[in-house]
Amino acid sequence: MQQSDLELLKQVETKQALGLLNTQFARAFDRMDRSLMVSLWAQDAEVDWGKHQGAAQSFVEAVTSPDESLERTFSSISNEYYEVDGDSARGEVYVINITTLVKDGKKEDRLIGGRFLDHYRKEQGTWKIAKRSFVHDWNMNLPTTAVLDEGLFAQFRLRGERSQNDPVYALFGG
Amino acid sequence: MELSERIRAIVDRQAINDQMTRYIQAVDRCDLALLKSVFHADGVVDFGVFAGNAWEFCEQNIPFIKENLVMGWHRFTNVGLELEGDRAKAESYMLGNAAVRLPDGSLINCPDNMRYLDVWEKRAGIWRIYSRDLVLDWNASWAFSQRSDGEFEQYQLQGRRDESDPVYQLDLIRPL
Numbered sequence: 119m120q121q122s123d124l125e126l127l128k129q130v131e132t133k134q135a136l137g138l139l140n141t142q143f144a145r146a147f148d149r150m151d152r153s154l155m156v157s158l159w160a161q162d163a164e165v166d167w168g169k170h171q172g173a174a175q176s177f178v179e180a181v182t183s184p185d186e187s188l189e190r191t192f193s194s195i196s197n198e199y200y201e202v203d204g205d206s207a208r209g210e211v212y213v214i215n216i217t218t219l220v221k222d223g224k225k226e227d228r229l230i231g232g233r234f235l236d237h238y239r240k241e242q243g244t245w246k247i248a249k250r251s252f253v254h255d256w257n258m259n260l261p262t263t264a265v266l267d268e269g270l271f272a273q274f275r276l277r278g279e280r281s282q283n284d285p286v287y288a289l290f291g292g
Numbered sequence: 293m294e295l296s297e298r299i300r301a302i303v304d305r306q307a308i309n310d311q312m313t314r315y316i317q318a319v320d321r322c323d324l325a326l327l328k329s330v331f332h333a334d335g336v337v338d339f340g341v342f343a344g345n346a347w348e349f350c351e352q353n354i355p356f357i358k359e360n361l362v363m364g365w366h367r368f369t370n371v372g373l374e375l376e377g378d379r380a381k382a383e384s385y386m387l388g389n390a391a392v393r394l395p396d397g398s399l400i401n402c403p404d405n406m407r408y409l410d411v412w413e414k415r416a417g418i419w420r421i422y423s424r425d426l427v428l429d430w431n432a433s434w435a436f437s438q439r440s441d442g443e444f445e446q447y448q449l450q451g452r453r454d455e456s457d458p459v460y461q462l463d464l465i466r467p468l
Contacts, residue, residue: 130306168447199464212316214367253450253451253459254444258401259439
């Protein structure tokens, strides 16, 4: 194996590690998993996400605190583009966030299409988010038409939860 | 296979994936130079609305989508890629969302599911598309339900379809 092969392999390994980091971010966000969410950010990490500006800590606490108005959330990422430079990297990641909102006893579905624009840093051998900006591209607001407890859908026993009762924790542990 | 060949195959897959990502960046930011860079100059496309040389398609398509779509946004998944040395065949799934203004001035959302059927070629060490066909699988016309009031007021960073989009400030638009 030549040295250049190893360098090329390292680039791919880093991109895969960043992909996993962003997958874990979606899981932490959707499952309201504070300890996982905290673990994904670098020391002194920053965020520019709507009303959350500055230190990432307040964002991390806010999105992993119980919120009665969020019945369910689903954050699906795609289109990951990374530029790697040694122990730092930058990236653009597409995300669709689907939320069922409960307002005054009524339910509404909200879809937001956007992108994460990120700086990453490797700390003690692990890739972390050093800065995340959220770019809003589009949104949709629709009356909830989900069918969960009738007909065919009632047979899907395993249900997503915004907690560690979600079935994913039976697979990966908490 | 030799270890170095196996590494090359992994690196090639990543390189093509990166180029597929750049293609969507180009379409969503309406970046003609980036879009052309993803194709070989002698590449060909069959998109129905245009069939022929890939660079001519790019030059026609970017002004077309800028004029006819109020917003365009695409995600791609399901990349089925078969490598054959310096050539590769790929199918990838695309889910798009567009906002379109109707003649009466109202807006609609048009989500669509399509697939790209590609032939990729590595020339002078760089993977670019030699051939891309677009297959339509599904689309819909939905009432435009976007809002900018209430909680949406907090989003100061808004996507743009030109070089003022924040992705350019991060130096993440990098044609090869």
